[in-house]
Amino acid sequence: xxxxxxxxxxxxxxFFDDQCRSLLVALREQSVTxxxxxGCSNCCTLMVNATFPxxxxxxxxxxxxxxxxxxxxxxxxxxxxxxxxxxxxxxxRRRRDLGPCPLLNADGRCGVYAVRPIACRALFxxxxxxxxxxxxxxxxxxxxxxxxxxxxxxxxxxxxHYLAATQALGQQLEARAAAAMVSRWGFxxxxxxxxxxxxxxxxxxSALIPQGLAATRQALAAAGYDLPFVVNYDPI
Ligand code: SF4
Numbered sequence: 001x002x003x004x005x006x007x008x009x010x011x012x013x014x015f016f017d018d019q020c021r022s023l024l025v026a027l028r029e030q031s032v033t034x035x036x037x038x039g040c041s042n043c044c045t046l047m048v049n050a051t052f053p054x055x056x057x058x059x060x061x062x063x064x065x066x067x068x069x070x071x072x073x074x075x076x077x078x079x080x081x082x083x084x085x086x087x088x089x090x091x092x093r094r095r096r097d098l099g100p101c102p103l104l105n106a107d108g109r110c111g112v113y114a115v116r117p118i119a120c121r122a123l124f125x126x127x128x129x130x131x132x133x134x135x136x137x138x139x140x141x142x143x144x145x146x147x148x149x150x151x152x153x154x155x156x157x158x159x160x161h162y163l164a165a166t167q168a169l170g171q172q173l174e175a176r177a178a179a180a181m182v183s184r185w186g187f188x189x190x191x192x193x194x195x196x197x198x199x200x201x202x203x204x205x206s207a208l209i210p211q212g213l214a215a216t217r218q219a220l221a222a223a224g225y226d227l228p229f230v231v232n233y234d235p236i
Contacts (some may be wrong), residue, residue, distance in 0.1 A: 001204055005053045005111045005180055012173045017119055020166055024124070032155065034163070035125045038107040042132035044101045047091060048193045051177040052118035055196035056206060058103070058113045064141040066111055067104060067201060073102035074198030081227040090229045092137060102194055117193060122170030126152070127161035178234060191231040199225060 024034060036043075051157070062070070076098045084090035102112040110116050125132055127150070136144060148159050157164040178188035189209060190196075199205045203223055208216045213233060220226040 001183075001210065002053065002056060005177070006057055007161060007185075008180060009051075009053045009057060012176065013118065013121065016118060016169060016173055019169055020121065020124070022165075023165060033124065035129045036123075037125065037129075040129045041100060041104050041108040041110075042129045043120075043125070044104045044110070045095055045133055046123075047094065048117070048137050049119050049190060050193040050196060051174055052181070052189045052191075052205065052209070053177050054115075054117040055193055055200065058112050058117070058193065059110055059197050059200050061115055062197065067197070069102035070194050070197045071201070073098055073194045074192075076196050077192055077230050078227055081229045084229065087229055088137075092135070095135065111213055118170040118173050119193075122162075122166045124159055124163040124166055126156055126163060131161055144222065175193065181209070182234070185209055185212065187216075188234045189216070189231065190234075192229075195225075195227075195230040199231070213222075 012203065027034065065086055077094065080090055080093045080097065084093060103116075105111045110120070123132075127147075131147070139147075147161075151158060155164065156162060157167045174190070181188035189205075196205070199220065203219060203225065205216070205220075208219050211234075217226050217233070220231070225231070
């Protein structure tokens with residue numbers, strides 16, 4: 001039952017990568033610089049969300065030691081999600097206390113590159129990648145204003161320095177994956193990639209989802225994992 005969805009996701013990722021390649025060629029011809037390069041991992045300190053079918057694809061290639069790192073990260077996410085005052089506080093503490101994605105290799109490369117989710121594929125930095133690691137909450141307003149006024153609003157998902165076009169296409173593909181889940185099971189589920197991987201391993205989420213939203217939420221709540229910020233349902 002998940003195989004067909006997985007095939008759709010893989011086809012969507014191939015299509016997305018093709019579109020990105022063409023766009024990057026066009027941008028180069030317009031002398032637009034994209035600063036991303038292999039081994040640069042600053043964007044892997046951002047929150048990494050995925051649709052559940054994408055998480056299943058990642059889970060299928062995880063080595064045991066990668067899963068151990070994911071589980072430790074997910075337990076940290078659960079603690080922070082329970083304690084956080086609000087979403088902003090959750091984001092700040094997640095980045096400060098847990099560090100980068102647990103799938104990041106020591107050499108700064110993605111440990112699941114071939115199946116990384118669209119949210120990761122969609123980030124293309126139009127400013128030096130050092131900006132990807134900046135916690136904007138710690139900047140003075142003058143620094144923030146200088147950064148924002150340096151951006152090209154016709155190119156980026158303002159006020160970030162990431163290309164808007166790739167993010168918009170990524171969101172379309174994520175919406176398509178969500179719609180495919182809704183048409184099968186009446187709801188879709190997305191959230192923190194690490195947490196979804198953890199839930200699949202601990203709670204067999206892929207077997208719960210076909211039982212419907214109420215049964216899924218009940219089982220996760222009973223395990224203590226129906227947490228705000230890390231798992232999202234649509235409709236709620
Ligand atoms: S899945 Fe890969 S690309 Fe995405 S945040 Fe993790 S290490 Fe980075």
